[in-house]
Amino acid sequence: MTSVTVDQLRAYLDDSLSDADAARVEQQLRASEPLRARLKEILAQRERGDHSVGSVWRTERLTCPTREQLGSYLLEVLEPGHQEYVEFHLKTAECPVCLANLHDLQESQKGPPASSRRKKYFETSAGLLRKR
Numbered sequence: 221m222t223s224v225t226v227d228q229l230r231a232y233l234d235d236s237l238s239d240a241d242a243a244r245v246e247q248q249l250r251a252s253e254p255l256r257a258r259l260k261e262i263l264a265q266r267e268r269g270d271h272s273v274g275s276v277w278r279t280e281r282l283t284c285p286t287r288e289q290l291g292s293y294l295l296e297v298l299e300p301g302h303q304e305y306v307e308f309h310l311k312t313a314e315c316p317v318c319l320a321n322l323h324d325l326q327e328s329q330k331g332p333p334a335s336s337r338r339k340k341y342f343e344t345s346a347g348l349l350r351k352r
């Protein structure tokens with residue numbers, strides 16, 4: 221029961237929906253594959269029209285978050301609007317660059333804390349020094 225119209229999707233992309241409506245659209249996007257496909261279509265249309273709002277949207281909104289921002293996103297410490305944008309960029313736009321970056325960050329967050337990494341490094345260097 222998809223009740224999100226194309227106009228609402230456009231408004232969502234333009235950031236002109238109320239918070240409640242935007243949240244509802246996002247919820248529907250998460251739940252509905254056809255709706256995500258429609259959103260991608262709208263995006264593709266905008267990509268083609270260079271002198272439209274699309275080009276503004278592309279420069280303003282399709283900009284990749286920095287690695288620091290992706291790290292903050294993982295820790296969920298970004299401002300709410302920004303957190304949602306990064307999520308959209310990753311999950312709906314499926315930016316391959318950022319997804320790879322995110323995966324990398326997730327892997328490194330799983331590793332031992334920096335202090336024990338450092339300790340290990342010093343132990344290794346100490347061992348090397350002794351051998352020489």
Ligand SMILES: [Zn+2]
Nearest residue numbers: 284315317318
């Ligand atoms: Zn990206």
